[in-house]
Amino acid sequence: MLFNSYAFLFMFLPLTLAGFFWIARFGHEAAILWLVAASLFFYGWWNPVYLWLILGLTLANFAIGRQLGQAAAQGRPRAGRVWLILGIGGNLGVLAWFKYANFAVGTVNALAGSQLFLQTVVLPLGISFFIFQKIAYLADAYRGLAREYKLSHFMLFVTFFPQLIAGPIVHHGEIMPQFMARATLRPRLDHIGIGVTILTIGLFKKAVLADSIAPYATPVFEAAARGEPLSLLVAWGGALAYTLQLYFDFSGYSDMAIGAARLFGIYLPLNFHSPYKATNIVEFWRRWHMTLSQFLRDYLYIPLGGNRHGPLARNRNLLLTMLLGGLWHGAGWTFVMWGGLHGVYLIVNHAWGRAAAALWPAGLLPARLGRLLAWGLTFLAVVVGWVFFRSGSFAAALVMLQAMAGCNGVALPNAVAVQLGDLWTLLARAGVGTYLGGGATFVLTWVWIAALLPLILLAPNTQQIMASARPALTAFGGSDRHALPLLPWLAERLRWRPTRAWAIAAGLATAWSVLALTRVSEFLYFQF
DSSP states (O other), rough: OOTTSSSSIIIIHHHHHHHHHHHHGHHHHHHHHHHHHHHHHHHTTOOOGHHHHHHHHHHHHHHHHHHHHHHTTTTTTHHHHHHHHHHHHHHHHHHHHHHHHHHHHHHHHHHHHHOOOOOOOOOOOTTTHHHHHHHHHHHHHTTTOOOOOOHHHHHHHOOOOOGGTOOOOOOOHHHHHHHHHHGGOOHHHHHHHHEEEEEEHHHIIIIIIIHHHHGHHHHHHHHTTOOOOHHHHHHHHHHHHHHHHHHHHHHHHHEEEEEEEHHHHOOOOOOBOOOOBBHHHHHHHHHHHHHHHHHIIIIIIHHHHHTTHHHHHHHHHHHHHHHHHHHHSSSSSSHHHHHHHHHHHHHHHHHHHHHHHSOTTTTTSSSHHHHHHHHHHHHHHHHHHHHHHHHHHHHHHHHHHHHTTTTOOEEEEHHHTTTTTTTHHHHTTOOEEEEEEEEHHHHHHHHHHHHHHHHHSSSSOOOTTTTGGGSSOOOOOOOOGOOOOOHHHHHHHHHHSHHHHHHHHHHHHHHHHHTTOOOOOOOGGOOO
């Protein structure tokens, strides 16, 4: 079931919420079982056949978690390691089959010229997220940080619908104590008001902003996949449109997940914090898909050795972590390339950080200019990475990048050129060409880019707008020293308050968003 659907907004969510608080009068266990049943219904709405998968994995991980908890309590680390390896291996094996079996067979056939055949394996929704969540639970149980004695409680931890399909990846110790608090069983108007507001902001981002700019990205990437030569401005328009679509799509989902959970009095962790304001790639990954970044750091990068064994080992661990992170996002070499690019970016970032003090004298550039240049380089690197992320093949990505580099020249739609008057004369002398058709699409693409890019760079994000209401489990722990600054006057003017003006604004945004729900539009991260 999609968050941005009539079924979710007007049936499932209000009925689940009302049912939870009504049943909670009969005790904790009844309320928990209601939420488990509702969450399984939510997941099974897409394809009930995969309920067996999530139920089977839940039972298996619960049993292994019990063994890990006993081994930790009894001081038997060797037995714990065996169970941990068994649990992680089993989870990764299931993920590998559903996500990478077809990819592996296709790769073998391409390299060996073989004719191996495997019937298409359909990827269950959210499998990457709930597998990682289970792995984190097993690791925490092995360390003695998480123990769950009741199957119903563990099922709620795994299936709680706001974070089931696309995160955030949560830890047992973050969520279950909240459900166990007696205050959670009673509805609170402040939680409901805050939750509805955050949910509305997220829905507006998805239904109005992301889905409105998506039609200007998709045709460009499809043309590149067909091998059509694109002009510089068309290619950059498509790449930037996708960059903005993905931002508002994922940011919108993250807001809706946090808002839906808050209706029940549950705080989810932040997963998104203005990543395009970052002035270096390390800061970008502190702000983009934050719970995944933390998972990869805690359960892959640090176990590999982190930065404990010198720069060379650290660079190897960074590259391997990002390559696997790229592969986690999708079964394709373009995703591996995207992850590898970001691994290289991180290595270069660390190398520059060490060398900058010696090679770049302090005060050589004004601080604001230096920050702006750093942002521009970081943003350019991110956009280039998104080209591989979005493209279906290396060939299509290279077509896009060649066009973005100006290899096919610069051209404007003829209908646009004739409106430029004397300016067009100068552009034509400079070598700018024209082509027939596509004038309206070209103009609308750049109008949307011109409207949305300043919005993500200058306006406060949802967490900053809702700061007085503690919107998430924790506030962003990073520093804004490595990001574009927030405009204080704008942040203050947009700060949320429980006022009539904000209620009217939220109502209008909701109405606009609901009217925009004219077609099924999945969140982009559902496919991962």
